[in-house]
Amino acid sequence: MKVNDAIWGALLLALAAAILVHIQGFPTIPGQKYGPALMPGVVAVSLAVCGALLIIKGLAVRRTRESRHWVRFDEWITSSRHVVALALTIGVNVFYVLVVNQLGFILTGVIYLSVLFWVFGVRSRWIVPIALLVTLAIHYAFYKLLRVPLPWGILQGIAW
């Protein structure tokens, strides 16, 4: 999704303004002139300058070229398969963050991989076996070898 530079410039200007307003509330270091507001302030001003430059560039592009789009979508937007793929790729991660502590890593991992395999077109009868194998392998490598405390969730009873 390609957005005209002028819109980016406007967004950056808005962000810079928001930062500048927000840092007014920062306390200062007692006795010092430069405190925690300095760095965000400098960054915000620079962002505003860049934003202005991008607005100029974006408007110039609109004037000189045939492409008078504010927003241009890539070809995949028309293909529902790809839109679903994108949505699920992001969605499955949100799902992971939300349920991994309750369901445990192994269950969540199998569901995670199965959904992604399905959406990317892996042959149906391989989906669950590979998902299971890989999840267990990752679990072994990280939980046993690297001692990362992956949550057990509802499988706590058979934890090893």
Next chain:
Amino acid sequence: MSDAWIQAFSLVFEPYNMVVMLAASLFGLFVGAVPGLTATMATALLVPVTFFMAPIPAIAAIVTATAMAIFSGDIPGCLLRMPGTPASAAYTDEAYAMTRKGQAELALGAGLVFSAIGGLFGTAVLIVAAPTLAEFALRFSSFEYFWLVLLGLTCAVFMTSDRPVKGFVSLLLGLLVAGVGLGNPAGIPRFTFGSTELLGGIGMIPLMIGMFAISEILRYAVDTNPEMRIADQPIGNVFRGIWRLAVKYPVQVLRGSTLGTLIGALPGAGADIAAWMSYAISKKFSKEPQKFGTGHVEGIVESGSANNSALAGAWIPALVFGIPGDSITAIVIGVLYMKNMNPGPSLFTNDPQKIYAVFLLFIVANLIMIPLGFLCIKAAKRILKVPRNVLMPVIMLFCVVGAFAINNTAFDVTVMLIAGVAAFVLERNGFPIAPAILGVVLGGMLEENFVTSMIKADGRWFAFFERPVAATLGALTLAVWFLPVLLRRLRQVAAA
């Protein structure tokens, strides 16, 4: 004295030690190749294992694992555009462009061989000049560090000289992200909006995984014409053409190794910063700067040497003063104390065979990197024969667990996801993401050194030029900023 060297040889080449080094290499290669697991993490995980070892095998394990990890981070970066360690992120785009051109073996071979050369160079400096260099490194105060970091950030903008405004925006966004949390000189929570998780700031590793790995997977999800397998062309002999490169780019190898060793020797600056700066300097001084970014091996030669030589350089202040040169040596110093090898001048005089053994370990580790790295590349090729629609989800799950593993919190997974989506959108609109990472890495250092310096100098701006090294670095930075513009003006005036 040669007595000590003979003892050192016997310590290093005894069978138990060699087995330890082999096992540590495999461990390091694995950890480096998985995005999210870093060389520092590898070291931290080895410490409990080294409790039960004698001093030399313990240090051997750590030295070998870290050397391998810094190299193996290049492999997924080159083949998948997903850097395994932050140090490889500097030239991931370049290496991946080479893979797309069918030159993956050149990128990997160059990364391998010149990493080994850089490491050996750093070791040579460590052996010969450790005390002298340590003295110099310790003269660096907040003023010098400020200029150094500013120079580093300037390098970030150089890297994107074809899209300067958007590159600068990316850098600024990185600096903004670095400002989140409690880690500022005033110690107040900035931009945390009441969230406890944000008090600790936004981690660089989840950001990096998100920006490189997750965004790549998202791109795959919407790819309307995907290739089924990633490495469809066979990856040829990785060593072919390397000698030609060494002959063509000797200055780059030397410059990269020197810069890497120096930056590694500075406490707090390690392999990642060395790699970024080295890549930018390579582009700046190259005879063919326009080729950078299209798949040109010169930058890989230089920054590949830099990040491994930084590893060796980091040991200089660690061994001589017990001051860590980077996060890895911070952990190593603990191990040294535990094994009764207290850092300091006495280390060099009382038990010279132990310190000579450490030097030998470095040399051996960098030498065995070549055959083992070669095997690792072969293994990576095999993994890439797996069809993409199976490989990508598996990589994604690895990334999720890798991001989780750093702080054992799901918040980092969220950060990774948001960074991935943001990078996906931003890159499509022409914003390079590499400067953002550098901004996150250096933002904290920049602010801290600036405010500390201002506090020390009581608000006097001129203090930044009062110390000799600071003045030199400051003049250098300003020259780098204004000289190109000035020269161009002068040339225009002369032509008129």
